[in-house]
Amino acid sequence: MSAQTQQRAANEPLLSASAASLRSDLNAFARQHLPEAMTPARFVILEQLPKLPNGKVDRSQLPLKDASESAISNYVAPTTPEEMRIAQIWCDVLGLARVGIEDSFFDLGGDSLAAAQMAARVKEAFGVALSLRRLFDQPTITELLRMLGAKDGAPESDAGNSRSLSHEDLAAEAQLPPDIAPEPDAAAAAGAPYRSILLTGATGYTGAYLLRELLDRSDAEIYLLVRASDVADALDRVRDNMQTYGLWREADLPRLKGVVGDIGRPYFGVTRTVYEEMAQRVEMIVHNGALSSYALPYRRLKAVNVLGTLEVLRLACRRRIKPVHFISSLAVFPGHQGPQDFAEVTLTEADGVVGGYRQTKWVSDKLITQAGRRGIPVCVYRPGLITGAQDSGACSTDTFLNAAMKGCIQLGMALDFNVLLEMVPVDFCAQAVAHIALSGSRHGTQFHLPAANTVRWGELVDMLEQCGYPLQRVPYPTWYRTLAAAVEGGADNALAKFLPLFGADMPSADVGYPGSAPHFRTDNLLQALDGSGIQCRRIDPEFLKLYLDYFVATGYLPAPQRSQS
Incomplete structure (x- = not known):
């Protein structure tokens, strides 16, 4: 409703009741005919839709919440x-x-x-x-x-995983809207070296390292989309994040352009003036922003992880065609028993991709490659589990793997879970992406960034013991009962927020596929990095100790009890 109509509703109870009734009817109809994951969370009634000069709906002017929806009516x-x-x-x-x-x-x-x-x-x-x-x-x-x-x-089976969509629904989600295509009068994509770059997700862990590499390897100004109160706050958040990992240099500030916005909102929630400025000036986009929670369902991650990707692609089509470099994940591949071989190609199979986070990445990966077929230069990067930096060991505490290690250390026991881990140092990932993206010469390509050596969870537990953190090996049900009792008793265990991923008898497939033995080819990656000197360090006790020491220094982990020689 418009402001005038909202006032009328306040004075005319029948009008308000009619709107409430319509919302109720729409909600009932949607729940009857749509999968739950596609059912709108809210219905807002307007007299007319705000329009852009070209006649399309101006989604940035749509209200986030209908003011007529009073606390009493809801x-x-x-x-x-x-x-x-x-x-x-x-x-x-x-x-x-x-x-x-x-x-x-x-x-x-x-x-x-x-x-x-x-x-x-x-x-x-x-x-x-x-x-x-x-x-x-x-x-x-x-x-x-x-x-x-x-x-x-x-216990719930993975077939009924509440965080997942069916693979049929996933295929429907992964359809690129027809409006995402280069504008007829859009300027051609600029070539390297790029003068202006948009980076999403700069306040995250991988984002900090990506920003460092883009600054060091180019002279470009870098737009940073950040949820903040104002531009100064946005830049402060970026500065604080980089300082956390020892990456900030004050001399970087003149090249950074803070943009107050939200990747999960239409047109990023920015003003038309700011949007048009980015559409005109930005020459290349590195899309790293995402919610990485394995515990949340698809529908709660969709706004940022899927709709955010669509907004990035829309910007890439406007005024000037912009190459898009998308940070996907090796988690997009299905888990099946036995050996599997995955080439660096467009995704096909959705059956076997389980969990909200994995599925949003699968859908976005598909959307990006479809955009490539419509004329947007794109590259897709699929890293494994991001771990500590190769030089300093600096590492985020906000990852499932690190929470799993800390949670097991806090319990003094490790679960028996036969999964393979692709642990990829964050600085290697950032170096590879920045090197390839700034070259401007590999569009239309997918790149896998697996670990230098795959390790099993049990091998990682052995390394933890060598680094001074002995863990009792127990059957999974025993480990789960101990964890659940600790959480229910109020213990501050790092795995508390991931408890929904664990059932009484077995973990959800969201956290790994037991019995699956994937091999990820890296032909495209090796060719692109040839001669660059960029290498991925092997995961061994010496490297693991480097970032465990970082965790001890920052207070995330207690000091080790002992180290084996």
Whole structure:
């Protein structure tokens, strides 16, 4: 509704009721005819759509929330003793004054760690353990009470993984919209050396190293899309992030252009003036921004990981054709029993790709290659699990692998889980991407960036022991019961926020495919890096100690008990 209509609704209850009724009908229709992952979270009613000068919808001017949706119309109060008891727990965990029984725990600000804390409180209050997997799929008090009533505790199979879409739905998601194609009057793509680059995800771990390499290997000005209050805050966030890993140089500042925006919003949520400036000036895009949580379902990651990719591609088509270099992942490949061989080619198979994060990366990877066929120069980079820097050991604490190592160290025991790990040093990844992207000569190519040597989880546990962190090897069910008891008891375990990924009998396939033995070819990568001097360090106890020492120095890990010679 327009502002005028909102005022009318405030004075005319029938108009407000009509809008509420329409939203309710639309929601019911969508839930009946659409897969749950595609059901809109909110319906906003407008008298007319805002338009751009070319007649297309101006999505940057669409309201994020309909002001006519009052707290009263959305709020469904708890009425039974059980509803009120759980609502109070939610209020305590989330720091809210009230919650409704149809409110989503995650829309209210909850995350996976808060969900684990809330589940522990609910178990204490009701004596029933919640399935966190189901909670992530149906995060309302109403559905939570149904879970408590069922009391079955039945483990969910991966076929019913609540974080995943079916491979048929994935194929439907991976269709590039028809409007994403170079504008008829768009200027041709500029060649290297590039004068202006857009980098997404600069406030993340890999983003910090990518920015360092782009600065060192070019003279370009670099636009940085950052969620911030203003431009100064955006640049402060970038500076702070790079300082964390010892990468910041004050002399870089004049070449950085902070852009206050959100990759998950239409037109990045920036003003038309800023958008047009980027459309005109940017000559190349490195798209690294993404939510990397393995614990969240596809639908909660889609806005940033999939729709954000579409927004990057739309910008690449506007005013000037811009090459797009997309940071994908080796997680896009399906997991099946036995050996598999994956060439550096366009993705085909979606069956066997499980988990929200993996699936959003698969969809985005497909969208990028489709855009390439429409005339946008593209490159796709698929790294393995990003680990510590080869020179300093500097490493992010916000990764599943590092949380798994710390969580096991905190428990004093390691789970028995036969999966292969492709651990790729962050600086090698950034060097390879920057070198290839800035050359401007490899468009239309996919590159795999696996580890120099694949290690099994059990081998990594052996290395941890050699570095002074002895871990008791126990069967998986024993390890899980110990972890669950620690989390429910309030222990500050690094794996608490990933508890939904673990079932009582086995882990979800989101965290790895036991029995799968993939081999990732690197012909394109080796050819592109030939003569560059860029090399990937092997994962061995000496390298692992380098970044474990970094974790100890930063307080993330306790000092090791001992080291084996």
